[in-house]
Amino acid sequence: MTSPADPGLQAERTSLAWRRTALSVAVGSLIGLRVLPQQLGPTGYAVAGLGLVWSADLALTARRRYRDGRRLLRTGDGRDPRAVAAPTLARTAATAGVVAVSALVLVLVIALR
Amino acid sequence: MVEEEDDAPMAEDRGRFPRSVFEEGEDPDPRFSLANERTFLAWIRTGLAFVAAGLAVEALQLPVTEWLRVTISVLLVLAGIAATAQAWLSWVRTERAMRHLAPLPSSGLKLPIAVLLGLVALAVVVGLLL
Numbered sequence: 001m002t003s004p005a006d007p008g009l010q011a012e013r014t015s016l017a018w019r020r021t022a023l024s025v026a027v028g029s030l031i032g033l034r035v036l037p038q039q040l041g042p043t044g045y046a047v048a049g050l051g052l053v054w055s056a057d058l059a060l061t062a063r064r065r066y067r068d069g070r071r072l073l074r075t076g077d078g079r080d081p082r083a084v085a086a087p088t089l090a091r092t093a094a095t096a097g098v099v100a101v102s103a104l105v106l107v108l109v110i111a112l113r
Numbered sequence: 114m115v116e117e118e119d120d121a122p123m124a125e126d127r128g129r130f131p132r133s134v135f136e137e138g139e140d141p142d143p144r145f146s147l148a149n150e151r152t153f154l155a156w157i158r159t160g161l162a163f164v165a166a167g168l169a170v171e172a173l174q175l176p177v178t179e180w181l182r183v184t185i186s187v188l189l190v191l192a193g194i195a196a197t198a199q200a201w202l203s204w205v206r207t208e209r210a211m212r213h214l215a216p217l218p219s220s221g222l223k224l225p226i227a228v229l230l231g232l233v234a235l236a237v238v239v240g241l242l243l
Contacts, residue, residue: 010147017151024158028165035172065150072143083143084208086130089153093201096157100194103164107171107190111183 011069018062021092026055039110047102054095061088134205138212149207156200163193177240185236192229195222 029051036044068082077083129135140146167189175182199222206218 008144010144014147014151017154021154021158021161024161028161031165035168039172069143069147076143079140080143081129083140083146084129085150086134089150089204090131090201092157093153093197093204096160096197096200097194100160100164100190100197103168104187104190104194107167107183107186110171111186 010073011066014069015062015066018058018065022055022058022062025051025058029055039106051099058092061085061092131205134208134212138209139214141208141211145211146208149204149211152207153200153204156196156203160193160196160200163189163196167193175237175240177237178243181236181240181243185233185240188229188233188236192226192233195226195229198222199226 029048032051033045033048036047038044040047065085068085072080072083167186170182170186170189175185177185203218203221206221209215210217
């Protein structure tokens with residue numbers, strides 16, 4: 001019996017975590033496509049469209065992180081800069097932060113209207 | 114020549130973003146970094162879910178008094194902002210701890226998030242009884 005190169009399936013699990021995130025954003029954006037134009041007019045379409053672009057970016061990251069993970073775990077080199085995708089994580093957190101703060105502004109604007 | 118090649122990535126490591134994480138310590142087993150990355154993503158999804166819930170309360174006009182509905186919505190979105198901050202904060206602190214073989218950090222913004230959610234639950238109960 002041959003043991004798998006990556007017994008914990010770490011690369012798969014990490015890739016699937018990105019994929020789940022991409023799916024959440026896609027679903028949210030599609031719901032936004034139905035709801036936002038009623039509240040924001042044409043801007044609503046733009047916001048939902050940007051959400052779909054972000055979702056595609058996350059799905060591409062899922063692919064990339066799978067390949068990174070496989071390579072890393074084959075060589076076992078933690079010093080490979082690909083071990084941590086810090087800039088990608090920072091970008092993801094910043095985007096989520098912008099989404100959350102925009103939502104806060106939206107709720108307050110609707111409430112005060 | 115070979116030595117130079119061995120040293121190059123080390124020097125590069127020190128300049129890796131973010132510096133507060135990479136300037137010191139030893140690279141951990143990459144599997145631990147990948148686990149930290151998945152925890153980060155779990156917090157990001159949690160934050161997005163809070164934001165979506167906050168927007169849904171307004172969009173679906175939850176049947177409670179107006180000021181209470183806005184309060185619930187705002188609290189949920191604030192929880193979303195806190196969860197997103199927690200994602201990055203805990204990723205940085207965990208990665209740094211792993212590089213120093215230090216105990217993994219706990220808490221962070223978990224308490225404020227729990228308090229916000231408790232207030233949301235309370236507001237929903239009060240709103241439905243009113």
